[in-house]
Amino acid sequence: MERSTIVRVHEGLHARPATRFVRLAKSFESDVEIVKEGKAVSAKSSVKLMLLSVKENQEVTVRANGADAAEAVEALIGYLENPRSGLDEEDGAETAPAVEAAAPGKATIAAVSPDADDGRLHGIAASEGAAIGPAFAHFPKEIEQQPRTLAAEEIAREIERLGTAVTTVRARMAKALADASLAESDRAIVAALMDIAGDEALIGHAEGLVRKGIDAVSAVIGATEATAAEFSAVEDVYLAARTDDINAVGRQIALALLGEEEADLSSIPSGAVLIADDIGAWDLARAPLKRIGGIVCGKGGATSHIAIIARSHGIPAVLGLGERVREVAAAKEIAIDGARGWVSADPDDATRSEIVRLAEDAEKERAALAAFKDTVPRRADGTVIEVAANLGSLEEIDPAREAGAMGVGLFRTELLFMRHTHLPSEDLQAETYGTLARAFAPYPVIIRTLDIGGDKPVAGIEFPEEENPFLGWRGIRMCLDRPDIFKTQLKALLRVAVHGNVKVMLPMVSEIAEVERTKALIEECAAELAAAGTPFARFELGVMIETPAAVLIAPELARHVAFFSIGTNDLTQYIMAADRLHPAVARLNDVTNPAVMTAIGMTAKAAVEAGIMVGMCGEAAGRADLIPQFIKMGLTELSMSPSSIQRAKKAIAEL
Numbered sequence: 001m002e003r004s005t006i007v008r009v010h011e012g013l014h015a016r017p018a019t020r021f022v023r024l025a026k027s028f029e030s031d032v033e034i035v036k037e038g039k040a041v042s043a044k045s046s047v048k049l050m051l052l053s054v055k056e057n058q059e060v061t062v063r064a065n066g067a068d069a070a071e072a073v074e075a076l077i078g079y080l081e082n083p084r085s086g087l088d089e090e091d092g093a094e095t096a097p098a099v100e101a102a103a104p105g106k107a108t109i110a111a112v113s114p115d116a117d118d119g120r121l122h123g124i125a126a127s128e129g130a131a132i133g134p135a136f137a138h139f140p141k142e143i144e145q146q147p148r149t150l151a152a153e154e155i156a157r158e159i160e161r162l163g164t165a166v167t168t169v170r171a172r173m174a175k176a177l178a179d180a181s182l183a184e185s186d187r188a189i190v191a192a193l194m195d196i197a198g199d200e201a202l203i204g205h206a207e208g209l210v211r212k213g214i215d216a217v218s219a220v221i222g223a224t225e226a227t228a229a230e231f232s233a234v235e236d237v238y239l240a241a242r243t244d245d246i247n248a249v250g251r252q253i254a255l256a257l258l259g260e261e262e263a264d265l266s267s268i269p270s271g272a273v274l275i276a277d278d279i280g281a282w283d284l285a286r287a288p289l290k291r292i293g294g295i296v297c298g299k300g301g302a303t304s305h306i307a308i309i310a311r312s313h314g315i316p317a318v319l320g321l322g323e324r325v326r327e328v329a330a331a332k333e334i335a336i337d338g339a340r341g342w343v344s345a346d347p348d349d350a351t352r353s354e355i356v357r358l359a360e361d362a363e364k365e366r367a368a369l370a371a372f373k374d375t376v377p378r379r380a381d382g383t384v385i386e387v388a389a390n391l392g393s394l395e396e397i398d399p400a401r402e403a404g405a406m407g408v409g410l411f412r413t414e415l416l417f418m419r420h421t422h423l424p425s426e427d428l429q430a431e432t433y434g435t436l437a438r439a440f441a442p443y444p445v446i447i448r449t450l451d452i453g454g455d456k457p458v459a460g461i462e463f464p465e466e467e468n469p470f471l472g473w474r475g476i477r478m479c480l481d482r483p484d485i486f487k488t489q490l491k492a493l494l495r496v497a498v499h500g501n502v503k504v505m506l507p508m509v510s511e512i513a514e515v516e517r518t519k520a521l522i523e524e525c526a527a528e529l530a531a532a533g534t535p536f537a538r539f540e541l542g543v544m545i546e547t548p549a550a551v552l553i554a555p556e557l558a559r560h561v562a563f564f565s566i567g568t569n570d571l572t573q574y575i576m577a578a579d580r581l582h583p584a585v586a587r588l589n590d591v592t593n594p595a596v597m598t599a600i601g602m603t604a605k606a607a608v609e610a611g612i613m614v615g616m617c618g619e620a621a622g623r624a625d626l627i628p629q630f631i632k633m634g635l636t637e638l639s640m641s642p643s644s645i646q647r648a649k650k651a652i653a654e655l
């Protein structure tokens, strides 16, 4: 029994739709295959299905053989033709493949700063704070493979052992899923890994190798390597990134066969300093962040995922130590100064007292700063300076409000896209932005449209290989070329604008035409919403000033938008032509360089003269030492990490 059709699943059958298709296929007893361009794979394996790389508008055939073949073909064809039928579009993430909730910047260039001759290791100061605590080394060990040829009579028992190991790993994952404290985004990661651990393509391959007489550990490693290689060979950034998931699962099954368990972070003692080469999505998903006293990593830069998480949870972190991280791995105790970026293994008494003093000072400063939480800072002429928060997810709302944020000056929407295994729908986006708007009303909430490029995979967007992703197809450039994605976001934003406190800004703008074309799309979206009878309202549209081009055309640009927000992170790297993630050029990446300060001054002047609001949302906005200059230039809004808010309010109050 077979039937052909044209696939109408938006963005094709990868990631989430693949898992849903497989779930549907598995509900039938019959053997079911899907065929594309002569290649047939089992419709019950999401691994195989993703590798088939079925795209929207391609022709496929569904073939079934068994008692319920006709029903299976009908249901699966029905899904391909109309994916919304029968299955709920937003039905939770329980079987979706993982997308690493990565940071806005790529990381992992090892630090090259030399160690001073003080017995301390110096790395990237990624999250301030000082701590001393027991060392907790987390270096997943190499699997000791002892390849063995099985005797014929051993094979059945080895297959059974393999089955037990798979069950053990899946049970462990199911237990993690049952934990109510697991965050939704992490749940998707764990669920995806569990799905892969039960996938017939991976496990079936391993079983086949055992049948050929290969021991189970070697068979799992062989099957994992082969499957991972297939994924990385596909010309699709998103699929290539799934190799990490496959490797993580294969590793756990191999360890279970050896009677071992991955040293996971759940046993980290309270106050311990975590030492690792890197911390992956799977580990971060389960890490008890409240118990972690500090983080020391070989990889990671100041804008890496670990750095952002550490900062938002107030955990001191020194990253980018490279191989030298191994030098402190055997220590019993670690002292860490995240503000100055050094680490000391088994510190002597002098270092110990220094850290204790730094920690006490920090505590005293925290207590003193708390008095500024509700301060509404003003300029000498009475103008209120808005001290707002930079956020990337809804989980950060509470810390921002507790810090006294006067709204949100930058909501980075890309994390919403990266966390999901499909492009977030208009409804999902409207719900997210709406929650944010309500949480901070009546203060303004500035939502930035998608700022993503080829350096990070997003399900549903194919990026070309780029020599220089930072100079490439990203931000507003990509959005204008993909009106399907951009209009979905703009419609969600128009819908939440009914709350009255939503503003929108565009990233990476370098031409007036980009603003004009966006405005035309906004008009189209408004007309479509009106025709559908969906309530919406207008929002103020602003731009980020983060390219030298935007600075140079600022006087003209100011006539086309309602506000400017200076993105000093990118502006500094583009003015100085120095990669913001490259430790070797970190010295040039300095906002206080006269070239950058001049650019900030030119931007502010253009805005003030045009009578529009000018703010800042780059990291420099939180620098108490620079705030007086920014205010003098005419900035009336500063948006920063919540941990800097009270210090910034104090700096303004004391002007």
Ligand code: PEP
Pocket: 104, 410, 412, 451, 546, 566, 567, 568, 569, 570, 571, 617, 618, 619
């Ligand atoms: C910036 O470039 O300063 C900015 C705030 O944007 P992001 O760090 O997200 O690139």
Ligand code: MG
Pocket: 507, 546, 567, 569, 570
């Ligand atoms: Mg930027």
